[in-house]
Amino acid sequence: MSLTSLPDIQFIDTNPDTIRDSVIAVYEAIAEKKLYPGDPVRLFLLSVSNIIVQQRVLINMTAKQNLLRYALGDVLDHLGSRVQTERIGAQPADVTMRFTLSAPQLTNITVAAGTKVSPDGTLFFSANKSYVIAAGELYTYVVCSCLIDGEEGNGFVPGQINILVDPIAFVASVLNTTISSGGAEIETDDHYRERIYLAPEAFSVAGPTGAYEFWAKAADLKIIDVFVHSPSNGVVEIIPLMEGGALPDSDVLAAVLAKCNDKTIRPLTDQVQVVAPDPVNYVVTGSYHIAFEDASDAANIQIAVTAAVAEYRVWQKSKLGRDINPSELTRRILNAGAKRTTITAPTYTTVDNTEVANDTGATMTYGGVDSA
Template sequence: MSELKFIDTEAGPIRDGILEDLENGVGDPLYPGDERRIFGEALAQVVVAVYNSVNDACRQKMLRYARGDVLDALGENRDTARLDPTFATTTLRFGVNEAVSHNIIIPARLRVTGDFIHYFLTDQTVVLYAGQLFVEVGATAEKGGADYNDAAIGELSQIVDLSDVALIDYVTNTEPTGGGGDQETDEAYRERIREAENRLSTAGPEKAYRYWALSSSPIVTDAVVESETERISRTLKTYAGHAFQGGANLIPESLAVYLPGGSEAVDGTDYTASYDDELLTLTLSGSLAAADEVKIEITRNMYGRVKIVPICAGGELPDEDVLEAVRRVCSADDVRPLTDIVQVEAPQVELYDIELTYYTTKANESEVVKNVEGPDGAINRYIYWQGSALDQEINPDELRKLILCPHWIENPIGATRVIITKPEYKELPSTTVAKFSGNINVQHVVKD
């Protein structure tokens, strides 16, 4: 898509135009070093800056260039507000080393932290009753955002408002913190505004359900919507070398026919199939020519039953809270067509290993090793890319590209050659996400 300009901001023509007007005004040529020329060149820089500011302001009227508050205003025009950040949660345990003879009140909104930067507040007032050693209560992050996620068990161990619970000996979180999401980014928000018109349909199209799924939470970054299917198995009686299965929405490409011994029959040798007017017809031959019955399996579409599979930022699998949020939004009476049944599921996971050898020269060894195996290197970038989206095959060529050409840095130095044994290319169902198994074997070879 070409860059849109409302005003020409090329510095050269603007500068030349100003100098030409000055020369015409004073009636003399302006040579380098002439103070009038120096003034004109300085003025040109100011004009270019102003033109760029005006051009940027004009371009922000367009959705593809808008950002910040301007993008929020465009979203309001389509009744699509930016998603607010969500708050991470956990469970806190307050306890004493020895039981005491009186109750201890743990007030609501008591602050607990592990680093005195990220604070969690108790959700409600609870009581540690006399004779008991601990009590647990839910807690929510003080602010929204993903920064409050992934505090390990036991990390939240400091009571900030200690005077409110002076007799408590310790506090700890009994589960990792999670569920926090940043405010919707400009790019994600822009894409959702583009899709806003899809929500107006009442026919239940894929794009409408996807729009509402992405609107359910800022941590939901992708979703696959598809009609449910059902795999059916039937044993059919044969009539004069033919067998029949009626039914709408059968998928002929999914047909499997079996021989009496249980092995799969060969299309074109043991049978031929046709599907017309909602009737599947098998013409039997070869090993099935004399069969009294034949077993088949076939998949059919379950129109009216919608399956939505969301995935979260960074490829995180959605927990039950996220799934429930998507289910609630997509099943609302003003979203879901009356005849649809909506099911929301977490993605299936396909694990893959990494095993490779890459080559470099001695002069570039340290730089190449950093670019391939470092924290921001090709392997970690590939793992993130591969696991962050649905409807995406396992593609080792993407890993190969990142290793040979680390394009995210200036003057990239990549490996001279790479042999990738694992992963192997594999197509995945649209609702399956590929995740790194943790098994990795990477070697590098230095060649002069």
């Protein structure tokens, strides 16, 4: 059973009507008199009942904070400590830089740890250790980390980071050869809550599926889904999926492998492999009409339908093994205000747990007002 499938729970009744009626009924029974609308005593009791409602809401919220499904913030951190699972802090983006000399030198040139580079003079990356350009060599590659934790350092394409902030003799130029990536904000409550839920699986040394899922998600905050299976004897294959349905890059795959292949986590006989899910490509095409009585709101409905299609595309690829389902697209378009829709693509397609749906484009045509 997952956290989301658990029934909602209320520790105490917070219905304002029930509380109000109860307060008035108790007073009338004690005072042996009827309180009519406008009676000063009744108005006073109504104000008291409002305070009682607010207090009950707070009591209910406080009680629910003891449950993993509802806990937030620092309370969630305390629940995580019970199963030795700490919230993952913000992480800086990393990038590979090429430091190039004006000409090969007769002696080694050192790029010291902490040497800073920048794309714009305001955001800085620094070398995470010392590197050497050997005598006779023209350049070396240096791994640098952003000095600001979080996503701010992500997304600089090759060549954008090209300012050497701390000059080094004979170094003529610097530039990044990879896209800066890996920066992440502090772990969200929802992501952390899921890891806490899976944490007991990690206590086993028998290599259960849940344990590998737990450790894989701990490798990168942007991993939203993991599938673990054994395609052959002794082989454990781990397939992660990133936020927004993105496929994991080589850095993410390496991070998951390093985490799950650690000798303190991996059972001795397991051969761990980490691979990206196979994309199942599809396109979205179709048309929709709106009702005649909604013609005056046509512009807003078109905007809503466009948003619904975009949300469907994200939903479709946000979980491994989620079948490509045009009925879900139809539902979302109708809920956005369309009267009817014709979906020509995709058709219902089964997606395996090692695969993820991947749309290659969407064209949903507005067919006008349907007067029928």
